[in-house]
Amino acid sequence: MPKIIPFKAVRPTRDKVSLIASRSYDTYSKSERKARLDNNPYSFLHIVNPGYKYHKEISGEARYKLVRNRYLEFKEEGIFIQDQEPAFYVYKIVNRDNESFVGVIAAASILDYKNNLIKKHENTIKDREEIFKEYLKITGFNSEPVLLTHPDSAALTVICEAVMQQRAEYEFTTTYQDTHYLWPVFDHNTIQAIQNAYAKMPALYIADGHHRSSSSALLYDDLSQSQSAGESSNHFMAYIIPESHLRIHAFSRMIKDLNGKDKEQLLVELDSVFKIENRGNFYVKPTRIHEFSMYLDGEFYLLSLRVQYRSFNNALENLDAQILYDLVLKPILNITNPRADVRLGYGKGKDDMLLVKQKVDKGLYAVGFGLFPATTQQIKDISDQGLTMPPKSTFIQPKLRSGITIYEFF
Known part of the structure; x- marks a missing residue:
């Protein structure tokens, strides 16, 4: 006690x-x-x-x-x-x-x-x-x-x-x-x-x-x-x-380049992990866990994690910030150290995807991802299992x- x-x-x-x-x-x-x-x-x-x-x-x-x-x-x-x-x-x-x-x-x-x-x-x-x-x-x-x-x-x-x-x-x-x-x-x-x-x-x-x-x-x-x-x-x-x-609230992720890929290559690689919907100019924000928004080359996309990737061994693997790192940031965009990589930036708050759009449109970043906020239960489960979240997983x-x-x- x-x-x-x-x-x-x-x-x-x-x-x-x-x-x-x-x-x-x-x-x-x-x-x-x-x-x-x-x-x-x-x-x-x-x-x-x-x-x-x-x-x-x-x-x-x-x-x-x-x-x-x-x-x-x-x-x-x-x-x-x-x-x-x-x-x-x-x-x-x-x-x-x-x-x-x-x-x-x-x-x-x-x-x-x-x-x-x-x-x-x-x-x-x-x-x-x-x-x-x-x-x-x-x-x-x-x-x-x-x-x-x-x-x-x-x-x-x-x-x-x-x-x-x-x-x-x-x-x-x-x-x-x-x-x-x-x-x-x-x-x-x-x-x-x-x-x-x-x-x-x-x-x-x-x-x-x-x-x-x-x-x-x-x-x-x-x-x-x-x-x-x-x-x-x-x-x-x-x-x-x-x-x-x-x-x-969630922190968005913004990456300065596509790791040598063009837009089409990135979308093809993401397609193996997510169901992708192109929403064009319509603002997109995730509405549930395991959904991600993406802003790339003037267009919004909704990414839904495919079923075969929804099997988790612990509470951390179920966290969207960890999923994005494990399946996108590290293997596709070569972000190996999210605490120190200067190619990676963050935005926070309710309107974080508007910030992402502004910075990508200005050419400061090449792509941005929005996440659904972690739940209190997810935080507790990760704590109870002695695990730790990636940096900038929550803005509380x-x-x-x-x-x-x-x-x-x-």
């Missing part, structure tokens, strides 16, 4: 939370970042990009130390205040499509992660793990929770609905037209009820944040060896939501803002 505990979050004052909250640093364009940094002195981007103050790019350990300095300044100035008692934090997001996501921000156990009670489905990159571990070690805090999921729980739904009857501590809308709400839960009986509900679950699953969780585990190992580990370094911050609240929502709840390691 997973061990989920409350923690003393460092949080913005109510009047400044909307100004502080930011997306992940790398999701902003350079011009967007500059506009926010120039015009909003409270943006969390000032903490994660401390060199901007000196008009200088700073990296590595020097940057991490400045990040900590900016963070401490925000605390000293009363912009951030730490809760006096441990709490859970019920968090709700309503997006522009009126979809609601409700979950609990809490501290999850690193030992549970190590013992596979918190299960993963993606491989992590060692260099990125080490970089983020050093970032955590020097800055001493994490501002982005790992997204965990679990089967729907009637008990948790009742608890969250009762909490949300009260006035929210935070309520703000972003320029993306997403509205965010937060309710701290300090009541001991409610805290115990939340913990009891999680304790009945056999496992939790990482939906998003594999590098954040793995880096926290590396930090735990480092601090344990130096005998400086405290209770807070035994856990990492997580946003835990029921499966029905996840929204899973919700996405939280940075700087709303901060978890201090020491």
Whole structure:
């Protein structure tokens, strides 16, 4: 059973939370970042990009130390205040499509992660793990929770609905037209009820944040060896939501060339694996698993996996991202390393095939493929079997803002 505990979050004052909250640093364009940094002195981007103050790019350990300095300044100035008692934090997001996501921000156990009670489905990159571990070690805090999921729980739904009857501590809308709400839960009986509900679950699953969780585990190992580990370094911050609240989108694949083939040769080779329908100028998007859309030379195609290829030995082989790699990208287009091949690009979101069309029409890529999104059950099956997905297999929502709840390691 997973061990989920409350923690003393460092949080913005109510009047400044909307100004502080930011997306992940790398999701902003350079011009967007500059506009926010120039015009909003409270943006969390000032903490994660401390060199901007000196008009200088700073990296590595020097940057991490400045990040900590900016963070401490925000605390000293009363912009951030730490809760006096441990709490859970019920968090709700309503997006522009009126979809609601409700979950609990809490501290999850690193030992549970190590013992596979918190299960993963993606491989992590060692260099990125080490970089983020050093970032955590020097800055001493994490501002982005790992997204965990679990089967729907009637008990948790009742608890969250009762909490949300009260006035929210935070309520703000972003320029993306997403509205965010937060309710701290300090009541001991409610805290115990939340913990009891999680304790009945056999496992939790990482939906998003594999590098954040793995880096926290590396930090735990480092601090344990130096005998400086405290209770807070035994856990990492997580946003835990029921499966029905996840929204899973697919990443499209775009390839810069046809591996020396012409259009007709490619179609002939694909025909042995797929039933192919030429839809001409009509926009095509897959409507079920084992269907793929393709945009090639100004035309859309629908590819349906032939029956003889629908026999699978494990959950990973049943995943469309793996099928496309095994049957098309590797053998036909010679993409042997999808993590590093510069010929391969990705698009994400609901309108990813429109992006594919635009880039292929501009000559940036020769062909693009759209996939049907993976299901939550597929992710769980792959995790349960100890397997890992190809890179960019899922784009998962919700996405939280940075700087709303901060978890201090020491």
